[in-house]
Amino acid sequence: MKQLIAIMLLTFVFAGCKQDNKKSFTVNGTVTNTQAKKAYLEEVPVASMQPVIVDSAEIRGGKFSLKTEALEDAIYNIRLDQLDFPVASVINDAPEVDLNIVMSTETPLMPEKFEVKNSPASQAMKAFMLAFNEKMIRLMNNVHKADSLRSTKMADSSLAPLMQNIRQEGAALKDYALTEIKKGVNPALSMFELGYYQSTANGQALGLEPFDNKQVFALIDDITKKFPNHVSVAGLKLNLQQEIKAAEDRTWIGKQAPDFTLPDVSGKPVSLGSFKGQYVLVDFWAGWCRPCRAENPNVVAVFNKYKSKGFAVLGVSLDDDANSWKNAIQNDKLAWTQVSDLKKWQSPVVALYKFNGIPFNVLIDPQGKIIAEGLRGIDLENKLAVIFP
Incomplete structure (x- = not known):
């Protein structure tokens, strides 16, 4: 859920209203240390953050002028030729903005700095x-x-x-x-x-x-x-x-963790409920999953650091080959309880926890409530540092 707002700010387009009071906006620009022939003005609407080219102009003698009309204040990018990134950004809080761009002499396609005048918001x-x-x-x-x-x-x-x-x-x-x-x-x-x-x-x-x-x-x-x-x-x-x-x-955060029982490496049934009273990280992974294997050292580090303070890990594998699963456990030095029904994506835990990719995890408090999900790398370390100061 934590990614919702970032996605919304980058993808949502609101087009349900109309205004008639457009205001003109001009960018008077100079650019040095470049061979670029053309400048482009991109509007980045507040709601969508998706750039749209609204004007272009030839660069003559290092100077250019870009113009548009806008309904309301928004972000505007200035791009040169076919560069994939803007060299400067401004806001149309004034009718005209003066912009001076200096490109890097060492890396000609990168801006070294820019100065903007007549626009407090910019x-x-x-x-x-x-x-x-x-x-x-x-x-x-x-x-x-x-x-x-x-x-x-x-x-x-x-x-x-x-x-x-x-x-x-x-x-x-x-x-x-x-x-x-x-x-x-x-x-x-x-x-x-x-x-x-x-x-x-x-x-x-x-x-x-x-x-x-x-x-x-x-x-x-x-x-x-x-x-x-x-x-x-x-x-x-x-x-x-x-x-x-x-x-x-x-989201699972704030909800009780659904219980399940799966066999461990020796075939003994292990239930999630048996971990109640501890903080437990339920770690969904697989020996064939490269991102999971890359994340395993981080989990090993926090397990070793906090296991004496009431922290446990329950590994739930989506493997379908017992030997590959056990070899991965040994090679990655995973010293916590591991369970799997060796059914890969057909395992009932996939539908129970409703995830469609691994690595995935949920952190459960001693009362069985999920307090975090999808913790990786330093995010996992930081979360546990708060719980176990």
């Missing part, structure tokens, strides 16, 4: 991206350091301070995004900041915690109150109400 958006990315780079560097420490089997005492630092940096990055969103100086800017954080939190293995659905809805509701005439944000709010309800119906 300047604020640029400042947000620069500050956010600077914080994220520091976080990424520490995550990579933690991965290196794990691969060298360093003691937990060496890893613990770094993990604490990662959690603090992640929380600080989330707080920064929230503060900027709540400033609410422009609806397009606030929605951009929200989408920027959510897509980063959902798309990077950084342990960032996305805003949950209730938080996102509250933020969008606040934006609609500040800017009641912005049609796209109002439309997104209405659509999210329906999508959030549907997502809440699909």
Whole structure:
């Protein structure tokens, strides 16, 4: 469910209302250190975040002018020739925006920097991206350091301070995004900041915690109150109400974990209910699943770290060959209880837990309630660090 908002911000198109009061918007641009012949202006509607080319112009003497008409404030990308990515982005909060783009001399297809004038919202958006990315780079560097420490089997005492630092940096990055969103100086800017954080939190293995659905809805509701005439944000709010309800119906979080019984490697029946009273990670995997095997070292690390504190793992394999299953358990050093009926995708647990891909897991509290799902990598470590401080 945590990916719902990122998907919504990237895919939903609201087209149910019409306005007649269009306003003109012009980007007067200069670009240096480039051989590009043409510039393109792409509108990125607040509701859809799907770029649409609205104008193009020849670059003459390093200068270009792009024009369009808009119903309301939105994000606009500037692209050069056939580049797959924009070299700058602006917001149409003023009739004309002056833009100066400097391309890199070392990497000609990449922008080195850009300056924007006459647009407070565009300047604020640029400042947000620069500050956010600077914080994220520091976080990424520490995550990579933690991965290196794990691969060298360093003691937990060496890893613990770094993990604490990662959690603090992640929380600080989330707080920064929230503060900027709540400033609410422009609806397009606030929605951009929200989408920027959510897509980063959902798309990077950084342990960032996305805003949950209730938080996102509250933020969008606040934006609609500040800017009641912005049609796209109002439309997104209405659509999210329906999508959030549907997502809440699909998620396991907050529900009691369905019990099941499967044979272990020796053929002895093991029930999920027998783990009640512990925090248990039910880990659905298979020996033939490469992503599962790549994730196994992370599960081994947290199991060894927290098994003495009341944490257990129950591995549920979708293998169909007993020897392959047992070899994978031995090779990956999986020292927890493993069960399988060797029916692959025909196993009843697939329909019971309604997943269509592995690795997949659910984290269950001592009362048998599911408190998290789909935890991988540093997200699993961070969740358990909160439970077992």
